[in-house]
Amino acid sequence: MYRYFYYLVFLNMLANIILFAPRILISHRFEGSMMAVVLSIPLGFTLLYVFVTSIRKFTGLGLPEILKNHTPNWFRIPALLFFITIWFFAGVITLISFSEITKKFINPDISSMIIVLAFIILVGFIARLRSETVLFSTEILIVMNVPFIIWVLYKAVTNPSMNYDACMEIATHIWNMPTWDSLAAGTYIFTGYTNLAIFNRLMGTTKKMPFLWTIPIVGSCVLATSFLIPIGFHGTINVNSYMYPWISTSDSMRVEFGLVERVLFIFIYLYTNISLAGSFIHWHVCLELIKSLMPRKKEKSYFSWAVIGIMGLITYLLSYLFNDESLYKTGVLFLNIRLASEMLLVFVVFMIARRIKR
């Protein structure tokens, strides 16, 4: 089962392109983004490593069970509520920003409310399924999409419009100190492991995760490409004028002899799959955390429907409020809070794991 852990991590690495991370890094490109990229690899990986090794000590238990067994109620309930909001917003921001992208680039003649609604219904439907099912669906979506994503990346790297000098120019700014924004954006790609908070229940009995060392390697490749390729395509200055740098980058490529000439469309469909998978995983974790807060009498099926309904309703109402700029600002804020809360999560699990060892 441990391969599903890698799907979770990898999915998040891919989804970072939608969740403003490249745009944040690019907007700070002269003020320490490069350093942030370099720093966030050890930082993100350390968090990941500590969390995974700690939570693996509790075979078959998720975060709610661990907290219930080892912490008092006054700590457990606020902590869970906090994490529920974090996971909920992770899903919300991906959903809203991706529906904006769909509206802008694919379906300008359909109301964005309908698009958001369709996304919410689908994600809600999947999020309330069994954890196992969610993982299987994720696996299928990843296996079907990743080859094409790699192909797009290959096309980008070998493209004649790709200007490596611009990348080198950005790389020389490596000695500028990073901002918290860019550090939060950089570490975001490793965040997928936090979903183990629920999925640890299914991860089997192997105490140690094999092949953990591959994560920083793949992570640094993903980070470098998602930060530097747009710069190579659009130049060091102009790149900042794009709302979604990666979508515009993919629109700069074409397949000369393909059925679909503009890579943009292929790219957006691939990322529809990836970002929806990301959001239904986040919502599934959120739902499971909420379920764990309920006094456990009897599993009622309408309860999860109700929770999903409320989550969907909130998302739908929020999507009214956001415009592009405020969505971006919220995204930045979310990523910043996320880094802090991720540290908190890792710290809590680490402390509990250490305490039971004694």
Add this chain to the structure above:
Amino acid sequence: MDLTSQNKQWLLDKLGPSDDLEHRTMKSPHMSLELLFITNICDSVVIREEIIQPFFQMHNEIDFENYLLSFPGCDRPASNVDSLNKIMSGFVAILFQDHILLFQAAQIKAAALSDAQVEATIQGPQTAFSEHIDTNLNLIRFRYKNSSLRVESREIGRLSRSKLCLLYDDMNVDHEVLDQLKKKLDHIKVDNLQSVTELHQLLTKQKYTLFPTFINTERPDRAILNISQGKIIIMLEGTPFVLILPAVFFDFYSAMDDNYQLSLVGYFLQCLRYVALFLSLVLPAAYVALTAYNPEIFRVQLALSIAGSRASVPYPAYVEVLLMLGLMELLLEASIRLPKSVGSTATTVGGLILGQAATSAGLISNIMIIIVSTVAISNFVVPVNSMSFAMRIMKYPLVLLASMLGITGLVLGLIGMISYLTNLRSFGVPYLRIFFYRK
């Protein structure tokens, strides 16, 4: 008053006045006894040669009874109900002075073997199961000579009392699944059971199901392959199809030909089937989405030629698609129901008149004809029939989504379908799961 006359009277009452009920007395110098059987399902040759002729050669009752008891399938009934049931299934009741013997003389007319019709293969075994369960068991035993093969039979159906057999390899089978299955079979209450697909519906809890979670096959070789993989076969009297469970999605896309061909050919065939699956699901919906919502996705030349072909069509793309798909479904349904002798009419009328005339009248675009025929052909590439029916229906929700949300709707529909399939379980086994390893 002795026991037998009471029992005899009870049996005669139950079997009622019926023209095919034979009740006759045989008298020889040494003894006399009565025969009771239903003529239509008994073999008169067997009765004549194995009961009546020896009767006149025997000198006393005990010899004759011992002689009869030496036949396999002949024994004393456990109760009146037992003898009634056995008479109904082709036994002859021999009424002695104070007891009854039941003699197996059933004649089944459906025992002949024929070639597989629904699931044909090019190379490999050709015979299909027959409608007679003993013949089917014989076919399995003949090909699977392992001593751990188990056969358990039971009766199902309050009126039809069909015989139902469970076959499995005791060494490989998942006993949890087996117990679960037996429990479910015990709870089934039904009057008639004619086909294993009915049983499939009774075994699944959901009221509305679309995707088959058990394989339905007529091929003995597939049954044997699955037994050896630890699956359970359910056989039902009176149908040439057997049910295999648990089954996963990928089983429905593997034909027996994959194993009989050389390996690369087998892989190629398998890939072909998934391509066909993709085409038959996606093409109609993609046509709607790409002509009505997102014509800019295709390269310009292609988009122009599609638009040119649609120039004369007077209604929106989704009407066109639904119209043509509806006609195609009618054509398919007609060619299944038509008697063989007029079967070719449907294809001629459908192919020529619909295809040619509809385009030249400008009602349907040329590209639409290509799409409809591709969909129809690729739909029937699926080796297991019940799955091809499911996929035939699945394209309509996708068309609906595509006509509401364009290509995004199509992608959403596909994701939804994948997650619906992954949520299905076939007796606890995840239905759709990539990298599915069998034990």
